[in-house]
Every structure is written in structure tokens, then in C-alpha cells.
Amino acid sequence: MTSVMSAVVPGQRLGHVQEYIAGPGTYSHQDFLYASVVGLKQVTTADGDERPTLSVARENTQTAIPEIDAIVTCKVVRVNPKFASVNIMVVDGKPCTDNFQGIIRSQDVRATEKDKVKIYNSFRPGDIVRAQVISLGDARSYYLSTALNELGVIYGTSIAGGTLVPISWQEMQCTKTKVIEPRKCAKPM
Amino acid sequence: MAPKNKKGQADAADESTSAPTLRVILPGDQLPPHEANLPTGQDEDAVSMMIDQRAPPTIKLGPGLTPMDDDTIISVKAGVLNHTDIGNRWWVESNQRRYVAAPGESVIGIVTGKTGEHYKMDIGTAQPALLPVLAFENATKKNRPNFNIGDLLYCRVAMANKDMEAELDCVNPTTGKSDGFGELKGGFAFKVSLGLARRLLDPRQAVVLRELGKHFPFETAVGMNGKVWINSASTAHTILIANAIKNSEFLSTAQCQSMVKKMVERI
Amino acid sequence: MARLDKSRTSSHQLRPFFTSQNLLNRADGSAQFDFGGTSVLCSVVGPAEVKIRDEKLDKATLEVLARPLVGVPGVKDKTIEQNIRETLEPLVLSGLHPRTLLQIVVQTMQDDGCVQSTAFNATMLALIDAGVPLNSILGSVTCMIDRKTNQVLLDPTREELAQAKSTHVFVFDNKAPPAQSKGDEDDVVMEDGDRVEGHVLFCESTGVFTEAEYFECYQVCYKGVQTVHGFLRTAVQKKFEKEHQQLQD
Amino acid sequence: MDRKRVAGPENAVAPLVEYPKDQLRWAPQQEHRHSSKRQPEDIRPIYLKTGLINQANGSAYIELERTKIACGVYGPRQKKASQLSSFSGKGTLNCEFKFATFSCQKRRHHIRDAQERELSQVLSQALAPAVRLELFPKSVVDVYVTVLENDGLAACLAAAITCASVALAHAGIEMLDLVAACSGSYMTVPRNALGQPQTDATTTAAGASRDEIWMDADLEEEKHEDGSIVLAYMPSLNQVTHVLQNGRAEGAVISQSVESCIEACNKIYAVMQHSLLESITNGKTQ
């Protein structure tokens, strides 16, 4: 059960730690819970919890940033024998205002026969790929994986410029010229 | 739907009749449909494919020609329009200085870097090409040739596409033999235009090499990427050969012969 | 009507052209183009390696650098750079060389008016020389309207430009104009009853002028560009004939 | 020579301004405060609005009479190559402070000068303690502040901090608290010659003049100050994030000025709260 209450701003004191559990958009400091974003205060009571959860639903949503395990949609920028570089554009269905860089290493493309993966037969520049964040990676890039059935290329363009449609989990066909191109396809959910 | 202004096209046709041996066309010029033997109302797929056996008479388009959405064929390069009746092939022969890698072509590359698995090679393309350290005759993980930065290698383009760096090899993958590919030791390498390189590789057209060969022995390797390597008994000869090849680009056969003769006489 | 430029007799006459291709040894393509006393040298390098910052994943990055006759480049040169680049981008089949750089350097050698048009023509020839794939070729001329006589002067010199109330740079390509798909698009008709012809690729008109004057300039330049196209074709033809001498013996 | 801008004449200077002799310029003894009926502890009325930059993740605009400042917040976004020193588990707050060329009495230059760089740093130091940087590793939040009109430097800095803090909250960045800031100037007010002694609570031993703290001084008042203080403060946590003090003042005056600033910050906080809550209701109606 969720009840929406008043609008709050960061720093506003919301309640005592003994009464509530700190939810998203809040933090606890000493004995009290405070809001950390602008939004509407919500109290959620779930069965089994001894205390209700206090959270603040953001009104002005912060731009999405990739987090571990998040499903992201990204565009392949360049490929080389070891990995594909991508721009992360959407995180958990929410577009991020600026791109974040990510890479899909050849061992993270699929779950089986990892050593036989050829990046060029999995992704091509311009492909739109659904992937999962597996680690925060190095200073520059997030590390992504497509080693699940529903992950992989979801939209691509053939060499001739036609749209590609998946015909198996590792092949796509151009709608214009019927040429078949290899890809690590995502299974439609 | 007929274009109202056929000026560009008409020009091309006029000039080709005055000089029948050489038809120079410019980007945007249309290949006249009657000449290309294009049936009207042909479906698009047959034209847009480089090779298509389905709908005779078919036309095969080589470099420099591209089909447009309205079934016309236009040139995208300036050059000489060529045609052969065998397979009704059309292409534009142009000359340029920048190499774009194509699979199967022999090139001369310079080692510019080395990683665990690859040599980085400068073959004149936009991005450096990769040469796997195992792509040599009899190369194994333990026994592999070692090259240094700056070494010259004669190799073949194994894989090339616009999305990745080109991949090279120095071995015939089916026979496992080197087929003459490998390091070019000693000698001298220089750059010429791609058109000249192609002509040097054609025995019928390589007048300058034939003429030079009459005067002294030398070794040569020509890469499709416009790099030429030569080696001879003396430095003086090597310099002479290099200059003669560079000079020959815009000369007729007679001019070429006298040029070589004059240069040889001078030393 | 006499012109300030004594060598010409007509207001719609162009100055003599001159071109030279493949002048620079280290560039992948180069060309010089002259309109009378105005001369521009252009070099093309590419497809070459591109900085990651400028990389485009589905096409080549075009970079145009305009260098003035004297001194360092300023904002005026930036405008020329942008004009040339944005006009060439749709012309160059840049999709064939994704993630590469095509660098074009335009150096003014002599300035006697109409530098931008000369630069357009020099760039075109240099691109052809470099063998860059293009879907058409363009040609450019400039005209002006005299402040006192209100006359349209084609290809004006610097001296003439000092008397201009407006100047007009036009670029047209060699493609047949697309068939009019929108039905009855009204034709623009000039005072003398002629229909204004040609589809413009680039135009930059500045100063103060009327609509009728604008379309008169449009027409004069369209006709002028046809001469330029013919000249470019001859220049390229000559170059290839020279190259193929050996073949024909 | 700046070749990336339209070139103007070199060595252009502001004309000499000559004041007529019979017309006296404003000085602290003439009237109490410059061009308004304010009391020493009064701040100027604040106009504060969020969301004027639609391309930014968050933005705010503040006006205190003539002082006008705009702020845009971008991020969290990927760090640029220059900011990539090493992997960091914490995010970065990057602030840039700029005066528009026409914002001051003397024309300012386009290129950021030393003063602007210093103010950028102050801004960043005042705001960073309030931002929960640990929640966005590898990322950066960029805060850009542009002063359109400057009517008192210390007041301008304080307004910029207030404005930037509201813009951060507007961008949905997680914060511990809002940061309100206020400035105060140490004034030596001579006893009025005509004799209208004001409340003598703060009269100094010298007897000829009194020390006062004028909150949120404008440019004209600032010209006569002995020193100033800018204080940034998190009102609900009751914590100070930054104090910038300069000039000469007695210790007692300084501690009193801190009190006055905190008091003023609490007033400003109400305005900040109001503008942010307004942004929620506006967002709802759209």
C-alpha cells in the first residue's frame, strides 16, 4: 500500500529512523530521515516489514546512468577482433541525455563456445544492441554482456542499406536484397 | 518522369564519339540505358546487385558505377569508362593516390608496431592494417618470424571491409606456402599513384620495367597500394630505376624508351 | 556595357579560366582553379585516420580548412569552410568510407574577387583528382549588382565589387533537376517572361536587393555555371588522355 | 588577437567619467543604504525560477534587483578525456563561473580570467559537501553559471551559490541539503554631521563612527566597505559549507556577521524551497 503525501525538497526532514525505512530519494543522518531529491513523499507499507518504507519520487528525474545488472540499449560504434565499442543510449528503458561508453568483449558475446566468437560476425558498427552491464569497467568504459538469449542485436542495417530481420539467433537477413549477414541476435521478448 | 535536362549526359556522349578509344566520364554522368543494354522497367534488385544471373540481359557494374533509385546508372568517379561484352561488364578506370584495401590484392607494407598477436602495418590506408604473427609459412606459436618497426613486407590482403582494419597475410592459406610473400630485404621503396602501380603489374603495359631490364638486372615488387620496391647491384642503379619509374607515368611508349635510354647514358 | 575590367566587353562574361591538377606530391589529390586574377589551390587528403572525437560511425568526416591570402584564418574563413563543407557533404558518397577523415585545404593564392566561387571549383577538381566517390559535380560563379547602374555583373573583379550594392554566390550541380513531384509548383517568371531555371545547391546573397534582382542573378549565374561545368569536364578529360598515352600506342 | 571572434579595434578603452562638482556621489553618510530603504540586515527581494534552459538537466535563474544570474546543470554524464585521471568510485562536481562581457561596469573579456577561475573554485567548494557524489561513480556533474549583471561582487557570488544549488536539485541530483548563501559587508558608517544619531548599540569607542554589517551589499555600497564575508550554509542540517572572508574586521564583528548570514540564509532557503515546489506543480500541469 502506497500513500502519496506532500512535496519535499532536499534536506527536508521526513521522519525518525525508528519509524521508517529509508527508501529511494532519502537518506538517514543521525536519528532522522531526510529527502535527497525534489519530489513527492511516499510511504509504502509492505506485509511482513515491521516499518513502512519512506521514499521520495523524483519529479525532475535525474538523467539515467548505467548501473551493474541494468539492461541497456546501445549503438555499436566500432569493432575490432577483441571487442566492440558501444555508446550506451538507454538505461532500463530511460534515455540518458549524454552517451556513456561501453565495450562488449569477445568473451562476453555469448554463453557457449566463447573462444570461437568473432566480433565481426556478431556486431557491426551502427547496430542497436540490447546488453547487460556486468561491471563498471575501467576508467573509460562500462563492460557489457550479451550472453543471454534476449540480449544481442535488435536492430541493424545491411551493407546494402536495408533493414535486417533476425532469421536465427546468429543470422539476420536484409529485407531489400535477401542477403544473410551474421549477427548475435536478441530473441524478441 | 523523363529528366528535362540531359546536358551532362549529352556532353559525355558527344565527346566519346569524337575520341572513341577513350570515354572519360565524370561523377553524376549517366550510363546511357541503350548502351548498357538495360531493358526498361527492369526490377530494381537486378540492377542493385553487382552480379545477378536471374534476369537476362543482366549488367555487371564494376568500380565507379552505381545504380540509382530510379533505375538509372550513374558514375561516382571521374575516369575512363570501360566495357567488355563478356558478361556485359561496365566499370570506370580511375587513378588515385590513396589506397583502399580490397581482399586478394598484393601490397607492400611497413611494420609500424607490434602487439602480442599482430603486427601493425602501414599499407597507405586510413587505418593501419593488422598482420597476424602466425600468418607466415611454417609459423607456429614457438617458432615465428620476428620483424622490427620499419621493416618492409610484401603481403596479401586477407580480409577488408569498411568497418574494420584490414587483415593481411604472408602465406597462402590453402597450401601453407609463402608464394613469394614475406620480408623485402635491402633495396629501396617509394610511392607512385595507384594507376601507375596497376600498369606496372600488367606485363603488357609495364614499358618502363621492360626497357630498364634491357640495361641491367634488378629485383622489383609492386604493391597495389602504390608502393614499389626495387633492389639492384648498385645504389646508383637503384636510384636511376626509381626515377625512371616515377618519370614514366605520363609518357608514351616512345617517350618512355628515349627517357630510359637518356638516363642510362648519363651514368 | 563597358566593365571596369577592361578585358571584358559584356556584363555576363566570365573571366578566362585556368586549372591545373595533381600539383602537390604529398596530397592524395590537388588542383588549382583560376578565374582571371583570382587563384585558389586546393588539396585533398583521405580517406585518412580520423580523431576519435570527430569520428562518424556511418560516414567519412569532412574537414575543410580555408586559408586566406595573408595572415591567419578568421571568422570569415570559418564561414567559407562551413559553406564548402555543408555543400559537399551531400555530394560525397561518404558512406563508402565510414570512420575516416577527408581533409580539404583551400588556400587562396591570389584575390581579385569571387574567391568563394573559385574555391568551390578548385575543391571540386581536387576531389576528382583524389578519386573521391561523388554523386555529381558542382560548379560555382559569383555575380554582383552595381550600386549606380543596378546592372548585374557576372564574375566581378575586386575593383568592381567595391561598387556593389549586393553580391551573390551560386552553386549548381550537373544533375538533371528532379521531376516536379509536388504537382503544380509555381514557376518563378522574370520580368522579361523567362522562367527561372536550375535547382540551386548553395547560394549566399548579401547586401540590399529586390526579389526580381535576386532571381535575375540566379538566372545569370545558372547560365554561367554551365560554362564552368563544360570547362571542368574538358580539364578532367585532358588529364586522363595524358595518363593513357602509353595505352594507345 | 582573437581570431575566432569578429575582430574589433585593439586598445579600446572605457571613456573617462567625470562627475559634476556640485553633485555629490553616494556615500554611507548621505542616506542609510544605497538606492533603497533597506535596513542593514535586509537583503534585496529575490526572484528565483527553475527550468529556463530546456537542453540542460536542471537550470535556475536568480534576480536580486539588478543582480542577474543564470545557471545550467548537466549530468551526471561521462567524464571527458581530460577529466579521466583514474578510476574513481566517486563522481566529480565541476563548476564554471563566467561574467558576461557586459555584466560589469568595465567591459570584461570573453576568456575566463583569474578571478572567474577563483570564483569557480569557491562555487565548487561550497556546493560539493551537499552533493551525494558517491552515488554516481565515473561520472561528472557540470554546473555552469553566467552572470548577466553584477551589482556587488560578494552578493553575486552568494547568489550564484544559491542559484546553482537550486539548479542541482532541479536536475534531480541527490543532495544532502540545499545550499543557501548570503554576503555581508563591514561598513564604517560615520556619525551623521547633521546629528541624527541612530541606535547607539554598536557605537564604537572612537565615537565618530560605527561599525555595521550590511547584508547583501550592492556595488555602490561595496565600494565603501572595509571587508566582506560570503557564507554558504545548509539550512536543514545547520551546517556551513563555505566561508569566504576578506578585509579588516574585529573578531566580534566577524562572529556577528556569521550569525547574520545564517539568519539571512534561512530567509533565502524559504525562497529556494518555494521555487522548487513550484517546479513540481508546473511540471504537473504541463
Added chain:
Amino acid sequence: MTSVAATSSTFTFSAAAFQRLHPAEYFRKFVSQGVRPDGRLLSGFRPTTVHKSVVSTANGSSMVRVGGTTVVCGIKAEVAEPTLEAQDKGYIVPNVELSPMCSSAFKAGPPSEQAQVVSDAIDRILKDSDVVDLEQLCIEKGRAVWALWADVVCISYDGNILDAALLAVMTALTNVRLRKPTYDEGVVTVSGEALTEENSFSLTLTRTPLSTTFAIFDTPNNTLLADPNSAEENVSLGRITVTLDEKNQLCGVHKVGSGSCSPALIKSCIERAKERTQELRSLLA
């Protein structure tokens, strides 16, 4: 607002995600219905407001809002030496600043190409179309003239910066008040007393050119989008800008980018620009 059927083969996205991944496709879906994502018709302009005298530290100033684009122009007068060629003429130096504050498309540092090109375009309109007789800015012939620095700061960028910046510069120029200077042995002095009709003067403008920009969205159909916003600029291939003065004389026609345009298309742009600039002039008055 109507939501778009955002499908890409068999995968579905929210409209916002679809716009992020396929901006041009997203846009084409709207344009095919004759509307734009912000609700405008293809020929519609965004609401525009003009305010004068917004910055008291400047000699003339204005704030212009065109939809989401907000610019402030401040003109500051300084004294400089005239050039040898034009000894009795002053300077007007327009510069547009596109800072990283107004959009994430701009980086900190020296002006981007776009900022330089817009500044140059305004400079050329001021010079080539004789907007201000610069002799008004003469203080002492050959010795001292006024230099007016017309700096435009973009507060919020949402496309079509040229139209907004030019309108702001023109408004600020009509708003300029210069104190009457006295010249004495190389020193220029102005009075510090309150501004009055007697001790100051305004500029007389020969004409006030205003521009109207259209983006060319797709070719060869040449769909024109009046007053493009930032998202529309990003998916467009070319643009046409028509500049007109109050007598409907042309002060500039600029067509650049993809799409070859027929004379009729240019003419229709001129006609629509006439209507638009007429509306803008009522704001200026």
C-alpha cells in the same frame, strides 16, 4: 500529446527511447502526419518575446526568447582609434557566445565553428546592408570613435540561433544610449550625472534587417520546417535563411546543405519570411 507507435522490428520502446535511438525516424513519423513533435505545423513559428533594457551595466541591451532559445544581447561602448581608411567611422563588433551552459552540444573553450559562423553572419548583415551609418559614432575625426561591442550570450539553446541573435542585436542597437562625449587632447570624457535627453543620444538605424530560417528536412521532397528547434536541426540536412528589412527589401538569402532547391521553393521562403518578419517588427516597436 499523441504517442508514436515506437516499434523497431519486434522490439518496442517508449517514445522517448525511440527518439533517442532513431531520431530521424521518430521525426519522420510526425512529419508524415504534417505535424512536429512539439505540436507545431511544419510552417509554424515558436512564440517569440522581446524585452529591452534588461541589463543596466550595458549601453543597450535586449533579451529575446524564441521558443526554448533565450539570448541576451548587451552592447557596451568603449573609445578606440578609427582605422586609417575610415577616419570618421566607429565600430560595431557583434559576437555570439554559445557556452556549455546553454546546451550540452557546446564545449568550453574558444568559440565553436557554429558560434563563429553566426557572429560572422551578423557582422556581414550589419556591414553589407548598411544598418548603421558608422559616422554617428565619430567623436573626433582621425582620433577617437566609439566602439560598440555587441555581445550576445545564449542562455538557453534550442535551435535557430541566428534569427534570435540577429533580433536581439537589432533590438539592443535601437536601445543604445550613448553619452555625448567631449574630446580634449587625446582624452575622451563623458558626464557621470544621470542620463538625460540632453547629455546622451541614440543611434539612427538605416534599416533593421531580420532573418527567418527554414530547415530542409528530407530530400528530394524538400520538406521545410520553419524556425527549427535543436532536435530538428540535428535531423535536418540543409537550411535556407532569408533576411528582410522593413521595406521588404532582401538583405540576404543563404541556402546551404543538402537538397537542390527550385526557384519556386526559394520564392515561397521569401514570401513566408515577409509575413514572419512583419510579426517580429511589431514586437520591436
